Amino acid sequence: MRWRVIDYAENDAFMNMAIDEAVSEAVGAGASQPTIRFYGWNPSAVSIGYFQSLDNEVDSAACAREGVDIVRRRTGGGAVYHDTLGEITYSVIASEGLFPKDILASYREICGWIVDSLAILGLKAEFKPINDITLNGKKISGNAQTRRGGVLLQHGTVLHSVDVDRMFSLLRVPDEKIKDKMISSVKERVTSVAQENGEGRDSLYRSLVKGFTEGKTIEFGQLSKKEMSRAAWLSRTRYITEEWNRMR
Amino acid sequence: MMAQEKISGGKLVCIEAHAAGGKAARVKITGDFFLHPEDRISSLEAALVGVPLDMGEGELETRLQDALGDGILIGATCRDLARIFCKAVKK
Incomplete structure (x- = not known):
């Protein structure tokens, strides 16, 4: 099994989600190899889960003021909150058959690659079901998975540095009266590579590439022209639209 | 009518229901849970439309379980959804 690795690149939120879907289609059709992709969000963006209500979760006016995009994920x-400089996002896109049928077991397997990556930096992280990775009890990575048409897509972020105050200036909280308390609580429950050992973002990226690819036959590749044009179409006709982003 | 709950060891689920003539007319289930396949959410919502507002949790759970079929709900269960729905319509 040969994996295609797509080197880190930054796109806007809509294109990032569209590329994940276009690659999933191509992998499902047998036109592309199983793919590991690394990417960033430029401009910074908020992504919401497939079942979330945008209005309940995001302060749209604050995002508009700050130039922060908002996109609904397929997962x-x-x-x-995806800060351009604060994190590295990955996606793993492959036939479902390459992973355990049990969804939590497949989270554990892919999240294990992140745990291995952080170990390279001397950080002893662990998978915390359902979909998180923690370090000394604090969250450092969140992950989400979907399976459609026989293809597994898992994407997730690894925090390099985190600005909780900025994050909460863009996200809504259930009760504004306890916002300050929530911010303090999240500050205690979230960590980042920079906070833990001061390693730079480049070091984190190198360790992620190593952790994700160790023991696999890989080749660094690019998105095909067909994947790019399909992604551009999906970005334009789905991910940027109000119909998609406000569907729940 | 709306109720939400952070499921212990699981995810946040919010259920909004509108009532007409003693029955649930429109239902929306939102939250940070996972459901495979994702479009099965429409079946879960449809299973709650038209039910009498005083239907018991057990019966609601059975309806939801039937609607879920071979789908997989992660971070919440049909029992959780039934309980939160009851909470919402009793408000």
């Missing part, structure tokens, strides 16, 4: 899970 479940929660709202995430």
Whole structure:
């Protein structure tokens, strides 16, 4: 089994989600190899889970003021603030048959690659079901998976640095009266590579590439022209639209 | 009518229901849970439409379980959804 690895690149939120879907289609059709893709969000963005209500989760006016995009993912899970410089996102897109049928077991397997990556930096992280990775009890990575048409797509983020105050200036909380308390609580429950050992973002990226590819036959590749044109179409006709982003 | 709950060891589920003539007319289930396949959410919502507002949790759970079929709900169960729906319509 030969994996295609797509080197880190930054796109806007709509294109990022569209590329994950276009690659899933291509893998499902047998036109592309199983793929590991690394990417960033430029401009910074908030992504919400497939089942979330945008209005309940995101302060749209604050995002508009700050130039932060908002996009609905194809995967479940929660709202995430993706800071351009604060994290590295990955996606793993492959035939379902390459992974355990049990969904939690497949989270554990792919999240294990992140645990291995962080170990390279001397950080002893662990998978915390359902879909998180923690370090000394604090969350450092969130992940989400969908399976459609026989293809597994898992994407997730690894925090390099985190600005909880900025995150909460963009996300809504259930009760504004306890917002300050929630911010303090999240500050205690979230960590990042920079906070833990001061390693740079480049070091984190190198360790992720190593952790994800160790023991696999890989080749660094690019998105095909067909994947790119399909992604551009999906970005334009789905991911940027109000119909998609406000569907729940 | 709306109720939400963070499921212990699981995810947040919010259920909004509108009532007409003693029955649930429109239902929306949102939250940070996972459901495979994702479009099965429409079946779960449809299973709650038209039910009498005083239907018991057990019967609701059975309806939801039937609607879920071979789908997989992660971070919440049909029992959780039934309980939260009851909470919502009793408000």
